[in-house]
Every structure is written in C-alpha cells, then in structure tokens.
Amino acid sequence: MHRISCRGLAAVAAVALLPGAEALAHGFAGDRFFPATILTDDPFVADEMSLPTITLNPTQSDGSRELDIGSDLSALITPNWDFTIGSDWAHIRTPALPTVTGGTGLTTGTQYQLFINAEHEAMALADLDVTWRNTGNLSAGAPDFTTLSPTFDFGKGFGDLPDSLPWLKPLALTGNIALDFPVQTKTNGMQNPNDVFYGFAVEYSIPYLQDEVKDVGLGPPFNRMIPLVEFALTSPFNRGYGGTTSGTVQPGVIWAGQYFQVGAEMIIPTNSLSGHGIGGVVQLHFYLDDLFPHSIGRPISQW
Amino acid sequence: MVAPRQITAAAVIAAAVALGARAGYAHAFLDHASPAVGSTVPSPPAAVTMWFTQQLEPAFTTAVVTDTAGDNVGAGAAKIDPRDPAELQVPLKPLSPGTYTVTWHALSVDTHRTQGHFTFDVGQR
Numbered sequence: 001m002h003r004i005s006c007r008g009l010a011a012v013a014a015v016a017l018l019p020g021a022e023a024l025a026h027g028f029a030g031d032r033f034f035p036a037t038i039l040t041d042d043p044f045v046a047d048e049m050s051l052p053t054i055t056l057n058p059t060q061s062d063g064s065r066e067l068d069i070g071s072d073l074s075a076l077i078t079p080n081w082d083f084t085i086g087s088d089w090a091h092i093r094t095p096a097l098p099t100v101t102g103g104t105g106l107t108t109g110t111q112y113q114l115f116i117n118a119e120h121e122a123m124a125l126a127d128l129d130v131t132w133r134n135t136g137n138l139s140a141g142a143p144d145f146t147t148l149s150p151t152f153d154f155g156k157g158f159g160d161l162p163d164s165l166p167w168l169k170p171l172a173l174t175g176n177i178a179l180d181f182p183v184q185t186k187t188n189g190m191q192n193p194n195d196v197f198y199g200f201a202v203e204y205s206i207p208y209l210q211d212e213v214k215d216v217g218l219g220p221p222f223n224r225m226i227p228l229v230e231f232a233l234t235s236p237f238n239r240g241y242g243g244t245t246s247g248t249v250q251p252g253v254i255w256a257g258q259y260f261q262v263g264a265e266m267i268i269p270t271n272s273l274s275g276h277g278i279g280g281v282v283q284l285h286f287y288l289d290d291l292f293p294h295s296i297g298r299p300i301s302q303w
Numbered sequence: 304m305v306a307p308r309q310i311t312a313a314a315v316i317a318a319a320v321a322l323g324a325r326a327g328y329a330h331a332f333l334d335h336a337s338p339a340v341g342s343t344v345p346s347p348p349a350a351v352t353m354w355f356t357q358q359l360e361p362a363f364t365t366a367v368v369t370d371t372a373g374d375n376v377g378a379g380a381a382k383i384d385p386r387d388p389a390e391l392q393v394p395l396k397p398l399s400p401g402t403y404t405v406t407w408h409a410l411s412v413d414t415h416r417t418q419g420h421f422t423f424d425v426g427q428r
Contacts, residue, residue: 028330031419118418166341211333212421214341258329258356290329293413 026287030118031212032157033205034174035254038263038283039230040199041176043125043155045082045113047288047297049073053088054282058248058267058275064094066141068104074111075288076299084109084129090140102137111153121157121172126150129178145187149197151178159212170208175200191239199232207256226254230265246274250281260286331357331389331411338423347398347425351405358388363410366393371402381407400426 026046027034036042038053053070060066072086088104109129116123129149136142153176159169176199182192206218206225233247252265267279289297336353338344351368366381377393384390391407406420 028417033332207332211340211419215335215339258332287329290413290415293415 026289027155029116029121029123029155029157031159031208032121032172033207033256034123034155034157034172035203035226035228035256035261035263036285037174037201037203037228037230037254038252038265038281039232039248039250040174040201041127041151041153041178043123043153043174043176044116045076045080045111045125046074047076047082047292047299048286049288050086050283050285052284055267056279056281058269058279059277060275061272062094064092064097066093067091072107075296078301078303079299080113082111084111087136090137092140100137100139102140103142104136104140105131105133105142106135107131119160121155121159123155125153127153127176127178133183145182145184145192147192148181148183149178150181151176151197157208159208166213167209169213170205172203172205172208173200174203185239191241193236193239193241195234195236197232197234199230201228201230203228221255224256226256228252228254228265233270244273246271248274248279252281258287259290260284329357329411329413330415330417331355331359331409332417333407333419333421334389336405336421340421341423343424343426345426348395350392350394351423352390352392353405353407354387355389355391355409355411357411359383359391360410360412363416364391364408366391366405366407368393368395369404369406370398376403398425400424 026048027036027042027044034042034044036048036050049072051071055068055070057066057068068088068090070086070088072084074082074084076082085106085108087106090102090104092100107129109127111125111127114124114126127150129151131143131147131149133144133146138144155172155174157172161168178197180195180197182194185192204227206223210216210218210223230250231247233245235245236242247270249268249270250265252263254261254263263283263285265281267281269275291297332355334354334356336351338348338351351366353366361383364381364383367375368377370376376396376398378396379394381391381393384392402422402424404420404422408416408418410416
C-alpha cells in the first residue's frame with residue numbers, strides 16, 4: 001500500500017476537488033515541452049522570469065557597440081491570462097564619443113492563451129505589448145513616444161509526424177508576428193513609422209528524442225539540451241522608412257532543467273543595417289511555477 | 304568597466320530566487336525506462352519500469368502498455384515503488400514479438416501534470 005505524504009494529500013485534494021487547480025505548466029502541449037526562447041516571444045502564458053539576459057550586439061555602422069542587460073517577468077492572473085513587464089539597461093560605446101548608459105524603456109504586456117492542443121502539440125497566444133515613452137535614457141535608445149504592439153504567437157511540435165519519420169519528431173517551430181503602432185507619428189521632428197515584426201525559432205529537442213523516440217544514451221547535461229535557431233526581422237513600412245528591414249539570425253542552445261533554463265546564442269546580422277560582425281546573448285530563465293508552486297508561481301485567480 | 308553594479312544586482316536577485324525556492328517541486332520528466340525508449344529487446348520483459356525526475360503521486364499517475372491492435376497487455380495497474388516514489392512499474396502479460404506502446408500520465412507532488420508515450424519492440428526488428 002502506498003503511503004501518501006501530507007504534501008501529496010494536499011496535491012490530490014486540490015486536483016480532485018478544485019477544477020483547474022492543478023499547477024499550470026510552463027510551455028507544455030501534450031507530450032511537448034517548449035522552452036522559453038530568447039529572441040522569439042513564447043507562445044504560452046506562464047509564471048516565469050528571465051534574469052539576466054546579457055546581450056552583446058553586433059557592431060553598428062557608426063562603429064558603436066551596445067551591451068544590454070535585461071530582465072523580464074511574467075505572472076499569471078488566471079490560468080490563461082498573464083501580465084508581463086520587462087526592461088533593459090544599455091551600455092553603448094562609440095569611437096570618439098562618450099559612453100552612453102541607461103535604461104532603454106519599460107515594456108509591459110498582457111497575454112491570453114487562445115488554445116493548447118495536446119494531440120497535435122500546438123498552441124497559440126494573443127498579446128498586447130506597450131513600450132512606454134520617457135521610461136529610460138533617450139540617448140541609450142529609450143523612446144520618446146509610446147508604442148502599442150498587438151502580437152500573435154504560435155508553437156507547433158512535430159511529434160504527430162508519421163512513425164516513418166521518427167527522427168523529425170523532436171522538431172518544433174515557434175513564431176510570432178507583431179505590428180507596432182506608435183501613439184505619436186512624429187516626435188522631435190522625427191517620423192515614427194509603423195513596423196511589422198516577425199520571428200521564428202526552429203528547435204530540436206533532445207529530451208523529446210530520448211523520452212519519446214529513442215533513448216540514444218545521452219547523459220547530463222546533453223539530455224536536457226535543445227539546439228535551436230532563431231530568426232527575427234523588423235520592417236518599417238511607412239513614413240519614409242520603407243525598405244529598411246533589419247534583423248538577426250541566432251543559432252544556439254538552451255539547457256532546460258527542473259527549475260530554470262540557461263540559453264546561449266550567437267547573433268548574426270542579416271544585413272548591414274543590422275550591424276556587422278558577430279554578437280552573442282546568454283540568458284538565465286526561472287520557472288516560477290516550479291520554484292514557488294504555492295505562492296508567486298500560481299495564478300492570482302483560478303477563474 | 305562594464306556595468307559591474309547592474310551585473311552584480313542581477314546576480315544577487317537571481318541567486319535569491321534560486322535559494323528561496325523549496326527543493327523537491329517540479330514537473331516529473333521521464334528520466335529513463337526499461338525497456339529503453341525505442342529499443343528492441345530479444346526476450347519479452349516481465350514489466351515496463353520508468354524512472355522519473357520527481358516523486359509521483361499514485362492517485363493520479365497512470366501508465367498503460369498496448370500492442371499494435373490497441374489492446375492492453377498489462378497484467379495489472381501501474382504501481383509506484385514505495386521505496387522510490389519516482390519509479391513507476393507496469394507488470395506485463397507474456398508478450399509476443401512485436402511493437403508495444405507505453406503511454407503514461409504523471410502527477411508530481413506539487414500537482415504539475417506531464418505525459419508522454421514511447422514504443423519498444425520485442426524480438427528481432
């Protein structure tokens with residue numbers, strides 16, 4: 001006979017008595033676990049925190065190089081609805097000019113989980129982000145105008161491929177598309193264009209390979225690694241900025257543990273507008289639902 | 304000098320978050336299984352045993368083994384080892400050569416649900 005602990009009894013009671021009382025999982029759709037990607041917005045709501053995200057950007061055409069230290073927090077309001085807040089601190093060195101440091105502006109957002117389909121390892125999310133004016137150092141890139149960014153995010157795992165393609169089943173794709181709407185079209189004599197932003201992440205999950213397809217014998221730390229390539233492009237499309245698309249391609253790897261994950265990616269500019277040379281980014285990301293399942297890791301309301 | 308105060312502050316907060324957590328809570332991932340995921344075993348196993356990364360709650364943790372026709376080939380319900388609450392075992396009826404699918408649903412002690420499935424073969428492929 002199994003002996004159930006007090007902690008276990010509480011868990012069983014919660015699941016049995018309260019509809020939807022089980023802890024919300026970060027990034028699960030059926031058998032698939034989607035890690036939190038660094039560049040591409042995640043297609044799921046969660047209690048999570050990235051701290052820090054350290055980015056050394058490629059060198060820009062004026063010779064400047066920017067180091068960003070960022071953090072962001074996501075907190076569930078209900079099981080399908082969350083609130084996000086994030087900010088970066090920048091350190092910009094430009095030849096023959098004084099170094100500039102300061103905040104790059106505060107971004108808040110609210111996200112709603114549209115659906116999660118376990119059978120097809122699919123999920124989608126609607127998001128409204130707001131980048132607030134005058135919440136950082138204008139010289140460091142903080143905006144002097146507020147921007148609204150409605151966003152659609154999706155994720156799809158390929159575990160439902162035919163059994164004749166077993167080695168492709170660990171693949172997954174996440175992506176998002178966003179439109180930026182500056183509240184003011186012109187500030188300080190400068191036009192503020194509308195942008196379209198689109199990003200994708202192609203992932204190959206070693207945990208999925210070993211847990212679902214074939215145990216190839218990889219041990220720690222490789223058994224928790226998810227190699228991936230992320231792409232992101234921003235295209236202004238009006239007010240004189242048409243044709244100035246910029247973006248990056250970021251190959252890297254995420255190691256996903258029980259309570260946190262660590263990610264590292266190279267940053268490769270897609271064109272001269274995006275810079276030249278190679279940059280890099282590293283991120284430490286916490287699963288608050290696993291770390292604090294009975295306090296800040298739970299939705300505020302089960303409604 | 305590159306932003307020492309900001310990096311230090313981030314490191315201190317990150318460490319506080321990690322240290323403030325109570326150990327033992329997390330999703331139960333499959334660590335390994337016997338027969339191994341996707342493996343071929345020469346003779347029929349008496350049971351499928353799975354080891355998870357977290358302790359499991361018996362009341363809401365299940366596993367079923369089926370053949371290619373979808374018939375349950377288990378010789379009883381899946382049971383968690385009382386000496387190792389992270390180990391789940393399904394006793395099996397005598398198996399014929401063929402492909403078998405293991406489908407599991409786990410509830411870890413903090414009510415996080417996970418699920419998965421995998422196959423193994425008995426006899427020569």
